[in-house]
Amino acid sequence: MLSGRIIKGIGGFYYVETERGIYECKARGLFRKHNTIPLVGDKVLIRVNEEDETGYIEKIMDRSSQLTRPPVANITQAIIVMSVKEPDINFWLLDRFLVMVEYEKLDTIICINKIDLAKDEELEFINIYSKAGYSTIMASAKTGDGIEELREKLKNNITVFAGPSGVGKSSLLNKIDKRLGLKTGEISKKTTRGKHTTRHVELIDIGFNSYVLDTPGFSSLDLSFVEEEVQLGSYFREIDKYSYKCKFSGCLHYKEPGCEVKKQMELGNIDKVRYKNYISFLEEIRNTRRY
Numbered sequence: 001m002l003s004g005r006i007i008k009g010i011g012g013f014y015y016v017e018t019e020r021g022i023y024e025c026k027a028r029g030l031f032r033k034h035n036t037i038p039l040v041g042d043k044v045l046i047r048v049n050e051e052d053e054t055g056y057i058e059k060i061m062d063r064s065s066q067l068t069r070p071p072v073a074n075i076t077q078a079i080i081v082m083s084v085k086e087p088d089i090n091f092w093l094l095d096r097f098l099v100m101v102e103y104e105k106l107d108t109i110i111c112i113n114k115i116d117l118a119k120d121e122e123l124e125f126i127n128i129y130s131k132a133g134y135s136t137i138m139a140s141a142k143t144g145d146g147i148e149e150l151r152e153k154l155k156n157n158i159t160v161f162a163g164p165s166g167v168g169k170s171s172l173l174n175k176i177d178k179r180l181g182l183k184t185g186e187i188s189k190k191t192t193r194g195k196h197t198t199r200h201v202e203l204i205d206i207g208f209n210s211y212v213l214d215t216p217g218f219s220s221l222d223l224s225f226v227e228e229e230v231q232l233g234s235y236f237r238e239i240d241k242y243s244y245k246c247k248f249s250g251c252l253h254y255k256e257p258g259c260e261v262k263k264q265m266e267l268g269n270i271d272k273v274r275y276k277n278y279i280s281f282l283e284e285i286r287n288t289r290r291y
């Protein structure tokens, strides 16, 4: 048997990269029975049919991580891409992405693209996120700003690029590795939204022991994976940092007295918009739990 990694899945076929090349493989019925479906990113063992050079996936190795959206395994790092303009940055969505990657315990980088379209003072918001404890990169696929920094971060990682449609995920990847030639799209002049140019999930080998995953943009993100309201605060780094000083353990930083998080917000150490989004997500989780 030959070991490899699933880099793409289309219509029931899996493309497995091995030291002998890429094999088109089918999964055995066995997996469906046990409720494990092979995912892009999976390390697998395949049996190759020498006659037609196709293969069967015989075994899926244990996963170090598993995302549902996009469906992919063994990711080590997420780069959340937002554009500063065209489309305008959406903080509500950014904060939702951050909740997801914190939940998945992935290393996270916030990448703000299209800085060529903005004035310096329009980029100051990023301090909120670096102060909260996130790595940030300001980039432009057009001018090449930030590209070297991104390239450096990708080394020895399997990195997913996630973010809304039209923010420039594929454009950034094309700039990082000139050989990729990923399809990129126009922004609709009317809505300044992207038109979902990238349609499937594919892991791309860019050398240096690194893979990148270009993903189709999405405009919403369900938070139903957060099971308990009380967990939510731990997915906001700056809220998590102060919550140990709240008067009540299990404080939701909502209306409780003696709440350190609210105090730090008043002092300006926690951003008001981030806090507002926290409260809005908290209410959402609370309302979907009430049957």
Ligand SMILES: Nc1nc2c(ncn2[C@@H]2O[C@H](COP(=O)(O)OP(=O)(O)OP(=O)(O)O)[C@@H](O)[C@H]2O)c(=O)[nH]1
Binding pocket: 113, 114, 115, 116, 117, 139, 140, 141, 142, 143, 163, 164, 165, 166, 167, 168, 169, 170, 171, 172, 183, 184, 185, 186, 187, 194, 195, 196, 197, 198, 199, 215, 216, 217, 218
């Ligand atoms: N001005 C400017 N335009 C950019 C930049 N990066 C990308 N664009 C443009 O933005 C549009 C969308 O870029 P894509 O790379 O297709 O965006 P995407 O995030 O991959 O979109 P989906 O695949 O639909 O999710 C294209 O017209 C790009 O030329 C940038 O840094 N500056």
Ligand SMILES: [Mg+2]
Binding pocket: 169, 170, 171, 183, 184, 197, 198, 214, 215, 216, 217
């Ligand atoms: Mg794309």
Ligand SMILES: [Zn+2]
Binding pocket: 243, 246, 247, 251, 252, 253, 254, 256, 258, 259, 260, 261, 262
């Ligand atoms: Zn509190």
